[in-house]
Amino acid sequence: MTKLLTAHFDEPKLHELETYRRLGGYEGLKKALAMGREALMAEMGKSNLRGLGGAGFGAAMKWSTVPPESKNPGPRYVVANCDESEPGCFKDRVLVTRNPHQLIEGLLIAAFAIDAYRAFIFIRGEYEVQYKILEKALDEARAAGLIGACSIDLMRGAGAYISGLDTALLETMEGKKAWPRQPPPFPTAAGLMGRPTVVNNVETLCMAPHIVLHGGDWFVKLGTPKSGGTVLFSVSGHVADPGVYEFPMGTPLKDILTAAGGVRGGKKLKAVIPGGVSTPVMTSDELDTPMDFEGPRAKGTFLGAGGVIVLDETVDMVMVAHNIERFLSHESCGQCTPCRQGSFWHERILERALSGGGTAEDLVALERAGENITGQVICALGDTVGVVTRALMKKFPEDFKSRFPERRG
Amino acid sequence: MAKTIKFSLDGRHLSALEGETVLEAAERSGVRIPHYCWHKALGNPGNCRMCVVEVEGTTKLQVSCRLLAREGLVIRSVTSAARRAQASALELHLLDHPLDCPVCDQSGECGLQDYYMDIGRYPSAMREDKAHAGKSIPLGPHIMLDQERCIMCTRCTRFTSQVSKSHELGIFGRGHSQVVDVVPGRTLDNPYSGNLADVCPVGALTDRDFRFQVRVWYLDETESVCPGCSRGCAIFAHTSTRRPWHNKGRRLARLKPRYDSDVNGHWMCDAGRYGFADFDSDRLGKVMRLKPAAAELSWEAAQREVAAALRRKSAEGLAVVASGALSNEDWKAFKSLFVDTLKASRFLFSPEPDQVGVEDELLRRREKVPNLEGGKTLGFGTQIQSMSWDGLAKDIGAGKVWGLYVVDRDPVKVWGEKGRKLLERLDLLVYQGPCKGLSGDLAHYRLPAAAWLEEEGHFINFQGHVQGYRQALKPLGAAKPDWEIFAGMEKDARV
Numbered sequence: 001m002t003k004l005l006t007a008h009f010d011e012p013k014l015h016e017l018e019t020y021r022r023l024g025g026y027e028g029l030k031k032a033l034a035m036g037r038e039a040l041m042a043e044m045g046k047s048n049l050r051g052l053g054g055a056g057f058g059a060a061m062k063w064s065t066v067p068p069e070s071k072n073p074g075p076r077y078v079v080a081n082c083d084e085s086e087p088g089c090f091k092d093r094v095l096v097t098r099n100p101h102q103l104i105e106g107l108l109i110a111a112f113a114i115d116a117y118r119a120f121i122f123i124r125g126e127y128e129v130q131y132k133i134l135e136k137a138l139d140e141a142r143a144a145g146l147i148g149a150c151s152i153d154l155m156r157g158a159g160a161y162i163s164g165l166d167t168a169l170l171e172t173m174e175g176k177k178a179w180p181r182q183p184p185p186f187p188t189a190a191g192l193m194g195r196p197t198v199v200n201n202v203e204t205l206c207m208a209p210h211i212v213l214h215g216g217d218w219f220v221k222l223g224t225p226k227s228g229g230t231v232l233f234s235v236s237g238h239v240a241d242p243g244v245y246e247f248p249m250g251t252p253l254k255d256i257l258t259a260a261g262g263v264r265g266g267k268k269l270k271a272v273i274p275g276g277v278s279t280p281v282m283t284s285d286e287l288d289t290p291m292d293f294e295g296p297r298a299k300g301t302f303l304g305a306g307g308v309i310v311l312d313e314t315v316d317m318v319m320v321a322h323n324i325e326r327f328l329s330h331e332s333c334g335q336c337t338p339c340r341q342g343s344f345w346h347e348r349i350l351e352r353a354l355s356g357g358g359t360a361e362d363l364v365a366l367e368r369a370g371e372n373i374t375g376q377v378i379c380a381l382g383d384t385v386g387v388v389t390r391a392l393m394k395k396f397p398e399d400f401k402s403r404f405p406e407r408r409g
Numbered sequence: 410m411a412k413t414i415k416f417s418l419d420g421r422h423l424s425a426l427e428g429e430t431v432l433e434a435a436e437r438s439g440v441r442i443p444h445y446c447w448h449k450a451l452g453n454p455g456n457c458r459m460c461v462v463e464v465e466g467t468t469k470l471q472v473s474c475r476l477l478a479r480e481g482l483v484i485r486s487v488t489s490a491a492r493r494a495q496a497s498a499l500e501l502h503l504l505d506h507p508l509d510c511p512v513c514d515q516s517g518e519c520g521l522q523d524y525y526m527d528i529g530r531y532p533s534a535m536r537e538d539k540a541h542a543g544k545s546i547p548l549g550p551h552i553m554l555d556q557e558r559c560i561m562c563t564r565c566t567r568f569t570s571q572v573s574k575s576h577e578l579g580i581f582g583r584g585h586s587q588v589v590d591v592v593p594g595r596t597l598d599n600p601y602s603g604n605l606a607d608v609c610p611v612g613a614l615t616d617r618d619f620r621f622q623v624r625v626w627y628l629d630e631t632e633s634v635c636p637g638c639s640r641g642c643a644i645f646a647h648t649s650t651r652r653p654w655h656n657k658g659r660r661l662a663r664l665k666p667r668y669d670s671d672v673n674g675h676w677m678c679d680a681g682r683y684g685f686a687d688f689d690s691d692r693l694g695k696v697m698r699l700k701p702a703a704a705e706l707s708w709e710a711a712q713r714e715v716a717a718a719l720r721r722k723s724a725e726g727l728a729v730v731a732s733g734a735l736s737n738e739d740w741k742a743f744k745s746l747f748v749d750t751l752k753a754s755r756f757l758f759s760p761e762p763d764q765v766g767v768e769d770e771l772l773r774r775r776e777k778v779p780n781l782e783g784g785k786t787l788g789f790g791t792q793i794q795s796m797s798w799d800g801l802a803k804d805i806g807a808g809k810v811w812g813l814y815v816v817d818r819d820p821v822k823v824w825g826e827k828g829r830k831l832l833e834r835l836d837l838l839v840y841q842g843p844c845k846g847l848s849g850d851l852a853h854y855r856l857p858a859a860a861w862l863e864e865e866g867h868f869i870n871f872q873g874h875v876q877g878y879r880q881a882l883k884p885l886g887a888a889k890p891d892w893e894i895f896a897g898m899e900k901d902a903r904v
């Protein structure tokens with residue numbers, strides 16, 4: 001099975017420039033610079049590389065919407081989004097820890113593609129070790145003259161989940177409160193400091209050198225027609241071997257679980273959250289789902305950022321809902337009312353139910369509130385407040401019925 | 410001329426200007442769509458989610474404050490889906506709201522109350538304890554904050570960052586525990602802070618001056634013009650006369666800005682808003698002769714006596730002090746009496762130094778009187794020049810001036826204690842005004858004039874806009890508008 005990003009993960013000193021170059025590192029950048037901007041964009045276009053931070057927006061499409069220098073003169077920026085905060089996702093952490101130069105190379109290719117001379121890596125504050133690794137790798141790359149005329153700055157987040165959303169991340173970088181902007185304009189038209197900015201997930205950028213080296217046609221064939229290449233899954237929860245696994249796009253969910261050693265302790269599988277806590281849950285009957293951007297969508301959920309959380313038969317889904325809603329309520333940026341108030345309301349109702357005070361009427365309130373929040377918020381993260389609990393209620397009604405019994409008088 | 414765009418809203422055909430949003434166009438046409446965060450002068454962050462509408466051809470509801478009007482757009486704001494979304498947004502706004510309407514000053518003009526009656530009326534499904542936050546926090550001299558009532562629309566923080574540019578307010582914390590508050594180490598005391606009570610759509614920011622004074626439904630509203638400076642902001646005067654025991658017995662409860670795109674936009678300054686709090690104090694209500702034999706007079710008698718006194722000596726030695734506080738009507742009668750009939754030659758109406766103050770780029774003007782321009786149209790400041798206070802003092806001291814007629818200005822305040830001695834040297838001092846001031850007791854005749862809220866009239870502001878103001882209150886006692894006093898006197902002076 002072809003692995004791209006994790007191919008050399010068994011090399012002990014992969015994070016050092018010397019090892020990385022020995023294994024063909026920075027050849028993609030060299031080739032990209034040699035082939036020129038147009039040819040590079042053509043290869044990227046053919047690759048069908050999708051944004052792997054969760055949105056799945058075509059990477060080449062995003063790059064190509066940056067207006068050319070002639071139409072919008074002045075600086076433009078590339079930002080690597082390494083504010084990985086979604087519970088269940090830890091692939092970016094692994095990518096940066098093990099192979100920081102892969103990210104730097106990808107970032108430089110993206111910068112070249114949109115004619116940017118300033119690039120940033122925005123890394124969440126809690127990733128302190130990764131920050132140091134990146135700092136060192138950047139020093140190495142600079143000393144080796146690889147970064148060239150471009151400059152790459154590292155910025156650290158202050159610990160807000162919402163900063164992982166592109167527009168909130170840009171606000172944070174500008175020193176403001178991490179409140180998402182409401183497009184239009186999209187960041188590629190007016191992003192950081194009002195200038196055209198491409199914000200890409202770490203994993204997305206890491207793919208770029210491989211596409212350049214092997215060609216877009218080769219890349220797209222690795223995956224499914226609409227989602228090219230491979231994708232990383234952060235598998236956690238009740239599995240024997242949790243960790244990061246790289247698979248071609250479209251691999252069935254059950255293969256991913258098998259690779260992670262299956263449900264641990266001989267227990268039965270109850271549910272899988274496919275892409276991090278903000279994606280709706282899947283049942284054990286849905287394991288045939290091909291994991292690309294289209295497969296989970298047909299089941300009413302999302303590939304997200306590939307944070308596969310495995311839950312065995314011992315799990316109470318009301319507790320899951322409470323856990324997630326408490327997280328969302330704690331991390332809601334508070335800008336728009338439905339998310340700010342709705343998540344807190346969800347949390348309080350579920351908390352009361354867990355301490356034995358739930359009634360069937362609460363389910364009606366949850367259902368109605370959830371329905372009204374979804375689609376009525378500024379950013380995608382706000383939508384999840386209403387979606388997640390409703391999916392759990394729909395797919396595991398028995399768990400909810402026992403916590404929210406009919407009461408009389 | 411900007412292109413106009415035609416679209417339909419709830420079956421009505423509306424037109425929008427290019428670049429205008431559906432909500433803006435609707436508001437301009439007088440069609441109401443519920444909203445909190447959008448404010449014409451403060452932008453459209455789209456955080457309150459109240460203005461959701463259905464757009465034909467799309468499945469997802471959209472916020473009309475961020476929806477650009479396009480040709481042929483068919484929009485519905487009152488369908489069950491749109492109404493349900495609006496009501497749901499309202500329900501979430503009210504989820505942790507304390508519902509302390511009985512003790513809230515906003516009650517009666519509150520966005521939460523209004524929309525609950527319009528589109529809410531749902532039974533509450535909220536069974537949890539409400540979240541609590543800070544109450545009655547004085548942010549500065551004029552504004553009181555109640556964090557529990559806040560709906561996080563961010564109008565106030567946008568006001569302090571975009572309009573007053575003083576940046577005192579911020580949003581602290583995150584999610585449901587975040588609050589609006591003043592930046593540590595600062596107080597909210599910019600010259601426009603009172604507007605925050607107006608921009609807040611709920612009772613989170615209220616006016617300390619107005620706090621607990623009178624319920625808004627007992628107020629009467631009158632269109633007026635602020636006389637505080639030569640800007641002449643369009644305002645509403647809110648008066649309390651139906652419950653005289655409210656508002657500590659004061660008749661004027663508060664002043665509010667009235668939107669005028671050419672003059673003041675949505676705002677007014679604190680000096681104008683709070684400068685008239687003591688509207689009813691130190692007021693004159695009786696027509697008096699104080700010297701030589703003190704007596705209360707009828708208007709007829711007073712006008713006759715004063716007119717005769719003004720003609721007793723040469724017009725050369727008669728000086729008249731007035732100001733840009735006079736309305737156009739006053740100026741006309743003033744000119745007719747003193748220039749045309751009495752042929753007085755010494756006039757003082759320049760605002761220096763007692764009627765000038767701070768100026769800024771937003772609204773405040775240096776001249777703290779509303780109608781110098783009105784006088785100018787009649788020649789005061791062009792053909793007729795104003796003398797200075799120093800010049801007047803010199804002339805009185807040198808015996809060149811025997812008679813002085815003062816209209817609503819205070820020589821003692823300008824000259825200090827030596828001014829009393831100067832005024833006592835005069836053969837005749839007539840004082841006319843709504844308030845006694847420091848000079849009122851020194852006059853031979855003291856005539857009570859109506860204050861600006863007690864009469865109708867017109868001011869011309871520094872830009873040349875003629876603005877009318879209406880009568881909000883009855884004059885106190887025997888007080889009459891200035892022009893009526895001048896006109897009454899002129900009959901007797903003409904002989």
